[in-house]
Amino acid sequence: MIVFDPYAFGAGALNFALAFLAAGGFTLIFKAIYRWITPHDEGKLIRAGNSAAAVALGGALLGYVIPLASALTQTHSLPEFVAWAILAGVIQIVTFWLVRRIALPDVSERIARGEMSTALYLMTISLAVGILNAACMTA
Numbered sequence: 001m002i003v004f005d006p007y008a009f010g011a012g013a014l015n016f017a018l019a020f021l022a023a024g025g026f027t028l029i030f031k032a033i034y035r036w037i038t039p040h041d042e043g044k045l046i047r048a049g050n051s052a053a054a055v056a057l058g059g060a061l062l063g064y065v066i067p068l069a070s071a072l073t074q075t076h077s078l079p080e081f082v083a084w085a086i087l088a089g090v091i092q093i094v095t096f097w098l099v100r101r102i103a104l105p106d107v108s109e110r111i112a113r114g115e116m117s118t119a120l121y122l123m124t125i126s127l128a129v130g131i132l133n134a135a136c137m138t139a
Contacts, residue, residue, distance in 0.1 A: 022081065022082075022085075023069075023072060023085075026085040027064065030064050030088075030089045030092070033093065034057070034064075034092065034096070037096070037097075040053065040109075050112070050114050053111050055119040055123050056118075059119075059122060060126045062127055062130060063126030063128075063130030063133075064089060064092045064130060065130075066130040066131055066133070066134045067133040067134040068084075070135075071084035071085060071137055073138075074138055088130075091133050092126060095125060099122060099125055103121075107122060
């Protein structure tokens with residue numbers, strides 16, 4: 001017989017809400033910082049219908065939230081989660097910087113022109129780094 005324990009549910013729901021709010025907050029902060037450090041204006045480009053900007057930004061966000069989700073399952077305190085969330089953001093920003101410095105110096109101009117091949121490449125790199133980052137958090 002399964003018995004519903006409202007007290008256990010309440011404690012679990014509170015933990016869920018706190019984790020969800022913290023992760024959501026960090027995701028919004030990451031998005032704002034990422035948009036600030038990229039030379040192209042993702043918001044303006046996306047509002048103008050530039051799919052490449054949406055794909056590239058979406059890839060960066062997924063590349064960030066994948067390790068963030070891993071951190072939620074692996075950490076045991078809010079300060080520990082905060083440290084992993086910051087590290088995940090730094091890694092994604094460094095990834096963009098490295099792509100811009102080494103592989104595609106004109107990545108921002110290409111995205112602004114709507115080049116999907118560049119956006120897909122950047123998205124793939126962001127996702128690959130995010131998946132590796134998440135896997136390393138569980139080691």
